Amino acid sequence: xxxxxxxxxxxxxxxxxxxxxxxxxxxxxxxxxxxxxxxxxxxxxxxxxxxxxxxxxxxxxxxxxxxxxxxxxxxxxxxxxxxxxxxxxxxxxxxxxxxxxxxxxxxxxxxxxxxxxxxxxxxxxxxxxxxxxxxxxxxxxxxxxxxxxxxxxxxxxxxxxxxxxxxxxxxxxxxxxxxxxxxxxxxxxxxxxxxxxxxxxxxxxxxxxxxxxxxxxxxxxxxxxxxxxxxxxxxxxxxxxxxxxxxxxxxxxxxxxxxxxxxxxxxxxxxxxxxxxxxxxxxxxxxxxxxxxxxxxxxxxxxxxxxxxxxxxxxxxxxxxxxxxxxxxxxxxxxxxxxxxxxxxxxxxxxxxxxxxxxxxxxxxxxxxxxxxxxxxxxxxxxxxxxxxxxxxxxxxxxxxxxxxxxxxxxxxxxxxxxxxxxxxxxxxxxxxxxxxxxxxxxxxxxxxxxxxxxxxxxxxxxxxxxxxxxxxxxxxxxxxxxxxxxxxxxxxxxxxxxxxxxxxxxxxxxxxxxxxxxxxxxxxxxxxxxxxxxxxxxxxxxxxxxxxxxxxxxxxxxxxxxxxxxxxxxxxxxxxxxxxxxxxxxxxxxxxxxxxxxxxxxxxxxxxxxxxxxxxxxxxxxxxxxxxxxxxxxxxxxxxxxxxxxxxxxxxxxxxxxxxxxxxxxxxxxxxxxxxxxxxxxxxxxxxxxxxxxxxxxxxxxxxxxxxxxxxxxxxxxxxxxxxxxxxxxxxxxxxxxxxxxxxxxxxxxxxxxxxxxxxxxxxxx
Numbered sequence: 001x002x003x004x005x006x007x008x009x010x011x012x013x014x015x016x017x018x019x020x021x022x023x024x025x026x027x028x029x030x031x032x033x034x035x036x037x038x039x040x041x042x043x044x045x046x047x048x049x050x051x052x053x054x055x056x057x058x059x060x061x062x063x064x065x066x067x068x069x070x071x072x073x074x075x076x077x078x079x080x081x082x083x084x085x086x087x088x089x090x091x092x093x094x095x096x097x098x099x100x101x102x103x104x105x106x107x108x109x110x111x112x113x114x115x116x117x118x119x120x121x122x123x124x125x126x127x128x129x130x131x132x133x134x135x136x137x138x139x140x141x142x143x144x145x146x147x148x149x150x151x152x153x154x155x156x157x158x159x160x161x162x163x164x165x166x167x168x169x170x171x172x173x174x175x176x177x178x179x180x181x182x183x184x185x186x187x188x189x190x191x192x193x194x195x196x197x198x199x200x201x202x203x204x205x206x207x208x209x210x211x212x213x214x215x216x217x218x219x220x221x222x223x224x225x226x227x228x229x230x231x232x233x234x235x236x237x238x239x240x241x242x243x244x245x246x247x248x249x250x251x252x253x254x255x256x257x258x259x260x261x262x263x264x265x266x267x268x269x270x271x272x273x274x275x276x277x278x279x280x281x282x283x284x285x286x287x288x289x290x291x292x293x294x295x296x297x298x299x300x301x302x303x304x305x306x307x308x309x310x311x312x313x314x315x316x317x318x319x320x321x322x323x324x325x326x327x328x329x330x331x332x333x334x335x336x337x338x339x340x341x342x343x344x345x346x347x348x349x350x351x352x353x354x355x356x357x358x359x360x361x362x363x364x365x366x367x368x369x370x371x372x373x374x375x376x377x378x379x380x381x382x383x384x385x386x387x388x389x390x391x392x393x394x395x396x397x398x399x400x401x402x403x404x405x406x407x408x409x410x411x412x413x414x415x416x417x418x419x420x421x422x423x424x425x426x427x428x429x430x431x432x433x434x435x436x437x438x439x440x441x442x443x444x445x446x447x448x449x450x451x452x453x454x455x456x457x458x459x460x461x462x463x464x465x466x467x468x469x470x471x472x473x474x475x476x477x478x479x480x481x482x483x484x485x486x487x488x489x490x491x492x493x494x495x496x497x498x499x500x501x502x503x504x505x506x507x508x509x510x511x512x513x514x515x516x517x518x519x520x521x522x523x524x525x526x527x528x529x530x531x532x533x534x535x536x537x538x539x540x541x542x543x544x545x546x547x548x549x550x551x552x553x554x555x556x557x558x559x560x561x562x563x564x565x566x567x568x569x570x571x572x573x574x575x576x577x578x579x580x581x582x583x584x585x586x587x588x589x590x591x592x593x594x595x596x597x598x599x600x601x602x603x604x605x606x607x608x609x610x611x612x613x614x615x616x617x618x619x620x621x622x623x624x625x626x627x628x629x630x631x632x633x634x635x636x637x638x639x640x641x642x643x644x645x646x647x648x649x650x651x652x653x654x655x656x657x658x659x660x661x662x663x664x665x666x667x668x669x670x671x672x673x674x675x676x677x678x679x680x681x682x683x684x685x686x687x688x689x690x691x692x693x694x695x696x697x698x699x700x701x702x703x704x705x706x707x708x709x710x711x712x713x714x715x716x717x718x719x720x721x722x723x724x725x726x727x728x729x730x731x732x733x734x735x736x737x738x739x740x741x742x743x744x745x746x747x748x749x750x751x752x753x754x755x756x757x758x759x760x761x762x763x764x765x766x767x
Contacts, residue, residue, distance in 0.1 A: 004073035006066060006093055008080045015300030015308040019122045027069055033059045034092040041152040043145050048562045051145060063096055070097045075108050077126060082113035083316050083496060084555065087136035094132060116366045117300060117310030139555035145565055146170055153576045162526060162586050167508065171493050173531055174544045175501050176510045178486060179478060180520045180528045189474035194232035195240040198724060199420060200464040203454040208463060211411055215419035216243060240467035250413035252420065252460045258408040263401040266432035268320040268350035269362035269394045272495030273488045280481035283385050287480055287499040293386045303378050310366055312390055316496040317360040320350040329368040330398040338434060344400045364394040392435055402431035407451050411460060424451035468724050477517035491545030526588055534579040537571060594649045595667045599625045606666065647673045676705060681718040681730045686710045690718050719743055725752035
């Protein structure tokens with residue numbers, strides 16, 4: 001008789017079947033086979049929250065096949081993924097196989113887990129089978145029941161009080177709160193003007209270099225205080241010019257040269273969170289896409305005659321542990337490719353965060369012989385890019401640290417009333433940066449350029465002095481990478497849930513991603529404010545993090561799942577009851593317009609309805625005239641802005657069309673005024689707005705809003721930042737490759753260029 005192995009996915013089944021051979025039959029459950037019912041809560045709150053599981057519709061045939069195969073097998077190995085969700089799937093399969101309708105005995109059902117789908121790992125797991133970890137099952141069950149209690153409690157409330165069809169989740173609602181809170185920080189932000197003074201100077205040896213005024217009469221030009229606050233010394237152009245004139249009259253001497261040599265250690269190999277963040281920054285992948293591709297690489301890719309092969313270890317992990325054998329082959333590879341200096345004496349040891357499952361490994365390649373370039377013919381472009389990222393990160397994590405020498409020139413005038421500093425970094429040994437090039441570029445940007453070989457006492461010649469105006473910037477909106485990072489830092493959700501959280505809050509139309517950054521929709525703000533007001537504990541960040549810790553404790557056998565659910569449900573049900581009794585219908589405020597109703601002559605207003613905003617007569621109920629904001633407009637394609645129509649004074653709507661985003665009058669079709677969306681940059685030719693446009697083939701370019709009277713245009717994206725070299729009003733951005741860009745002055749005669757990291761250095765022009 002054959003042994004039966006049951007996994008979740010057909011791809012995984014194919015890879016494992018190739019490894020185990022003819023003595024094993026491998027079948028897939030295709031995910032979960034049982035769950036709570038869709039049309040009822042399925043949790044008995046009066047009987048210790050006992051769940052009522054049902055067969056998922058459409059899985060009946062799968063279960064019949066599994067029962068038949070289990071009946072004929074001498075042993076059954078349950079091999080879903082090695083996490084809570086996988087353990088729960090295994091438990092549900094075991095329950096179905098050993099029930100009264102099946103002849104399979106519990107004694108012949110075993111659990112096997114492996115962190116990579118390789119011959120060694122799978123064979124070892126089958127030789128050493130275990131029993132199902134009921135604590136992991138309890139932790140998954142507790143999460144599922146908590147989410148069901150919240151969903152089935154809040155959804156009817158939102159239907160009654162806000163709009164039909166709405167729903168809310170326990171963890172997703174906290175993620176929306178982060179985005180709403182950040183948006184309000186941005187709206188409340190008061191920008192401050194400040195000035196820097198840069199000097200282009202020359203010593204006795206080339207090259208010329210740039211230095212910056214750091215102290216003026218003993219006071220710091222920019223003083224960074226506690227809690228990240230900053231105080232600025234130079235706040236006006238007049239004061240900046242006054243100081244610049246004083247500097248021009250002085251003789252400047254290098255009073256001191258400071259040299260510091262330091263090491264920079266490589267980054268640890270990827271966890272789920274750091275993989276999602278890095279793939280978002282470097283590859284522009286969503287968390288959902290990253291996890292889909294990683295799942296494919298883990299479960300197996302067809303490599304020609306070799307068949308299906310698992311290329312990476314399990315991708316849902318918060319540990320940075322690396323197996324000793326993997327460290328050994330990484331050491332051999334590094335020695336052969338880079339040389340002995342790049343191989344540390346002892347393999348590096350990285351510490352996982354508290355609570356991480358050290359039974360898991362970090363995400364790494366499964367075989368040193370499968371280098372990215374050799375697999376390129378078998379992988380899609382996205383699979384190849386992600387595999388390369390994982391490969392480079394892992395190999396770099398096992399390499400020697402880099403050695404950097406940072407040099408600072410401290411420059412003073414004769415009276416020592418001015419202190420000017422120039423800093424540069426020389427990479428003495430690149431170490432891991434020889435492979436992980438993004439980190440090298442980051443260093444160059446952070447630490448400054450190369451300084452000439454000068455000595456203390458050298459007098460410098462002033463070539464040019466450049467006061468530059470700046471404004472403090474509000475905190476940026478969250479990107480996929482920064483939101484995942486925030487969720488992890490605040491303990492909201494777990495690695496396996498981040499992608500689902502980001503997808504869910506967008507699917508529910510509570511947030512909208514524009515230019516790669518999350519902003520709340522009007523609906524998201526309304527629902528968030530309701531939850532903050534009526535369910536403060538549910539949406540509290542520290543409370544949600546505490547719940548995650550308690551789920552971890554259930555998994556470790558330290559807490560009982562029923563007690564955790566009971567402790568949560570009592571205050572939640574009380575808040576729910578009170579909100580249902582006291583809360584009235586919630587509607588966002590009407591927006592007045594100057595449009596007159598064609599039926600009664602009263603002003604029209606923009607109102608809130610079940611399908612979003614619409615136009616209605618203010619004379620309701622005497623006049624019931626309504627109309628859509630625009631024939632093709634919906635809440636998610638037409639957002640109301642504060643800008644007014646230049647022709648009729650009505651609110652303008654932010655729309656998306658075939659040639660990109662634009663503003664359109666809400667009075668359409670009576671008023672057909674439209675205008676391109678401004679970037680916040682003024683045209684250097686005539687002072688018009690620089691706006692984004694698209695060619696018929698969809699390529700973006702930027703031009704003056706007064707076209708065709710003004711023909712200024714550029715293919716490169718304008719950045720609202722003054723040129724630090726010549727003071728020109730804006731720079732241009734040119735994307736070089738994934739993860740980096742060049743900004744340069746639009747004035748060709750200036751010649752200023754600068755390499756920067758996209759996310760940090762290039763602000764969103766429409767933020």
